[in-house]
Amino acid sequence: SAVISQKPSRDICQRGTSLTIQCQVDSQVTMMFWYRQQPGQSLTLIATANQGSEATYESGFVIDKFPISRPNLTFSTLTVSNMSPEDSSIYLCSVFGTGTGEAFFGQGTRLTVV
Amino acid sequence: DQQVKQNSPSLSVQEGRISILNCDYTNSMFDYFLWYKKYPAEGPTFLISISSIKDKNEDGRFTVFLNKSAKHLSLHIVPSQPGDSAVYFCAASVSSGGNNRKLIWGLGTSLAVNP
Secondary structure (H helix, E strand, O other), X not given: OOOEEEEOOEEEEOOOOOEEEEEEEOOOOOEEEEEEEOOOOOEEEEEEXXXXXXXXXXXXXXXXXOOEEEEEOOEXXXXXXXXOHHHOXXXXXXXXXOOOOOEEXXXXXXXXXX | OOOEEOOOOEEEEEOXXXXXXXXEEOOOOOOEEXXXXXXXXXXXXXXXXXXXXXXXXXXXXXXXXXXXXXXXXXXXXXXXXXHHOEEEEEXXXXXXXXXXXXXXXXXXXXXXXXX
C-alpha cells in the first residue's frame, strides 16, 4: 500500500485567485494522478503526472488552467488557476499500488470558490 | 460516454442482511475491476478487486462477482453492518500504453445500512 498526504484538506478561495494543492507519497512512484470530484459526480481524471516529463491531460483539461509539477518521485502539485465557482470540487491525488491495479488516494482537498 | 455504470444511486438495507451493489461496463479491454468505499471528507479506500480472467473473489464479508459475457459485476457485503454505510464506487482498470494504466469510475452508489 501507499500512504499519501495531501494538503490543504480544504480551502475557501476568492474567484480569480489560484490555489496549489500538494501531494506527498511515502514511496517512489512513477505516475501520480490528479482527480476531481464535483458535487454529485464521479471521479474525473484531470491529468497524469510523470516525473521528468510534462503531465498528460485528459480531454477537457488544459495545462494553463491546471498546471502540474512533479519535481521528484514522491511529490506533485496541482494548481487550480484563475478560479471560478465552477471549480468548487474535491481534488484528489492518487497513485497505483504494486498489486492488482488498485489505486491509493490522499484524503482530498475540498475547494470552495466564492 | 459512461464506460462504467452504476445505475443505482442509492441502496438501503437492514443490518445483518446482504447488500448487493451492481456495476455494468462497456469496454471489453478492461482487465481489472475494483471496488472502493468513500466516506465524506475522505479519499476513496480500496476494498476488493477482481481480474477479468476470474469470476469471483472473496475477502471476508466482501465478495465480488464478475460476469464477462454480460459485462456486469457485483459487490456482495454479508452481513451488512452500519459502519458499511458509505458511497461505493466501481472502477475499471485499463492499460493506456506501455506500463501506464488508468482507472475509469462509475458514479457511485450510496449505501445506508440501518440498525
